[in-house]
Amino acid sequence: MVGQVLPLVRPALRGITPYATPTGRDRYRRLDANEGPPPAxxxxxxxxxxxxxxxxxxxxxxxxxxxxxxxxxxxxxxxxxxxxxxxxxxxxxxxxxxxxxxxxxxxxxxxxxxxxxxxxxxxxxxxxxxxxxxxxxxxxxxxxxxxxxxxxxxxxxxxxxxxxxxxxxxxxxxxxxxxxxxxxxxxxxxxxxxxxxxxxxxxxxxxxxxxxxxxxxxxxxxxxxxxxxxxxxxxxxxxxxxxxxxxxxxxxxxxxxDTDFRERLAAATTARATLQRELARLGVPVWSSVTHFCVFYLGDAAGSAASALAEQGILVRLLGDDLSGFIRVSVTGPEDTAVFLSAFTPWLTQRRPEPIPAAWRLS
Ligand SMILES: Cc1ncc(COP(=O)(O)O)c(C=O)c1O
CATH class of the missing domain: 3.40.640.10 (Type I PLP-dependent aspartate aminotransferase-like (Major domain))
Known part of the structure; x- marks a missing residue:
């Protein structure tokens, strides 16, 4: 029966993969979805x-x-x-x-x-x-x-x-x-x-x-x-x-x-600035940001960094085809930045930096 219905779905829809809503994130520190600083x-x-x-x-x-x-x-x-x-x-x-x-x-x-x-x-x-x-x-x-x-x-x-x-x-x-x-x-x-x-x-x-x-x-x-x-x-x-x-x-x-939302925003962007400063100090190429998230480049090691962080209860976003080898992290305050750095810094000392791909090389 289903075989009779499926050909009637508009052709434009047939090759599209449905958006996979992430699951099982509750037990992690969620730095992967750009969620902002929560209200009281x-x-x-x-x-x-x-x-x-x-x-x-x-x-x-x-x-x-x-x-x-x-x-x-x-x-x-x-x-x-x-x-x-x-x-x-x-x-x-x-x-x-x-x-x-x-x-x-x-x-x-x-x-x-x-x-x-x-x-x-x-x-x-x-x-x-x-x-x-x-x-x-x-x-x-x-x-x-x-x-x-x-x-x-x-x-x-x-x-x-x-x-x-x-x-x-x-x-x-x-x-x-x-x-x-x-x-x-x-x-x-x-x-x-x-x-x-x-x-x-x-x-x-x-x-x-x-x-x-x-x-x-x-x-x-x-x-x-x-x-x-x-x-x-x-x-x-x-x-x-x-x-x-x-x-x-x-x-x-x-x-x-919501009178204190600007204070929450300021805490998040300050925490992101601290994160960028520390990543740069550690020698990680990190791009400038005006929000509460930023991207940095780890090349072939990006996947293993994301897995190592997940093992320590931290989710980050491993970027896809357009920015392969990049990771995006969002923070909502100083605690996110501190927890991320305490897990990431020991992982980083075990590996060598990789050159940035030509397409995104900064002059
Ligand atoms: C650029 C951009 N636009 C829109 C959205 C969707 O936001 P909303 O939760 O309001 O649907 C997102 C969510 O990540 C986003 O990054």
Whole structure:
């Protein structure tokens, strides 16, 4: 029977490997998924008790939209709540790119951009970043000719570099009819905010989330921010109740009253700076970062380093094809950095450094 159904699945979906949601991470120190510094558990518990009484009714999003617009400085009507930035990516990419279209992004970057373009049946051009992980603007401008959509992250994941404002302005100006989706998932870590540009550039669409800087990835609460007319059109793609009542309630409360989140961010970025300084002192090539994570190069030994750390209860991200031999680590405070270094330093003394591959060699 199943043999009769399978050929009816859209051809674009057949060759795509489903996203493998990681499992069994609970017993580890999780430095592998860029989760941000968590809020105080007491505040969360209080909010969850209040949220419980809302579970017997369908959620409402008016207050969440209003508070998000105020918090992010977005135009009224310029916010669409989504189930994490991930859902925003799927909806926006699917809205602009379909079969016969082409989406432009960079490599290395967040793998879900290509994943959602493939789901939508669109082709992808991924422009390689410059060796210092900066955008190769001319190459992106050239690739963007005739493209349906450009998707960029700033700061980028995994490279932790922000976009240069001049580069973004050129991209937006050169083709005002072509949407640029700017994923600002990590923007708060470096104080970046391109949302005010939406007033000038109606082709700019921005993603925000409570997953990283707010430390609430399990809540699944994010926002697509754009020109009100664009948001109203994208709203047609949203399922009626795409966020749970818990996400809407707790998300609103955090946007309105999470007063110490900047201190948590500062602790995380300071811990990342300490980590970078120590790695550099140990002779490990480490790239600069404006967020709470950074990448460093170990070459062929990267896999054994990740395994050795896992044996000591620490998870790190071994990067794939685009950055093979690199490891990405995120920290939320000084304890993460200290625990990581106390496990990594003894491992490092047992091996010799490897030359950095030419593609990413810094001058
Ligand atoms: C660049 C980037 N965009 C989007 C996401 C997804 O975030 P969310 O948890 O809000 O879906 C991530 C998560 O790692 C990310 O790194």
């Amino acid at each position: 558990p007491g505040l969360l518990r209080e909010l969850l008790v209040e949220a419980a009484s809302r579970l017997s009714y369908y959620p409402e999003y008016t207050e969440l939209r209003r508070l998000a617009a105020v918090h992010y400085g977005a135009p009224a009507g310029g916010i669409m709540p989504v189930c994490g930035a991930d859902e925003g990516l799927r909806l926006v990419i699917g809205a602009f790119a379909g079969p016969g279209d082409r989406m432009v992004t960079v490599r290395p970057t967040f793998s879900m951009y290509t994943f959602y373009a493939q789901l939508a049946g669109a082709a992808v051009t991924a422009v390689t970043l410059a060796p210092d992980f900066e955008l190769d603007l001319n190459a992106v401008l050239e690739a963007a000719g005739g493209a349906a959509l450009v998707v960029l992250a700033s700061p980028n994941n995994p490279t932790a570099r922000p976009i240069r404002p001049g580069d973004l302005a050129r991209l937006l100006q050169l083709a005002p009819e072509r949407p640029i989706l700017l994923d600002e998932t990590y923007a708060e870590f470096c104080g970046q905010n391109f949302i005010p540009w939406i007033e000038r550039f109606s082709n700019l669409i921005i993603l925000r989330t409570l997953s990283k800087a707010r430390g609430l990835p399990g809540l699944r609460c994010g926002f697509v921010v754009g020109h009100p007319a664009v948001i109203s059109s994208l709203d047609t793609l949203r399922s009626p109740y795409n966020l749970t009542a818990t996400a809407a309630w707790v998300g609103s409360a955090f946007l309105a009253g």
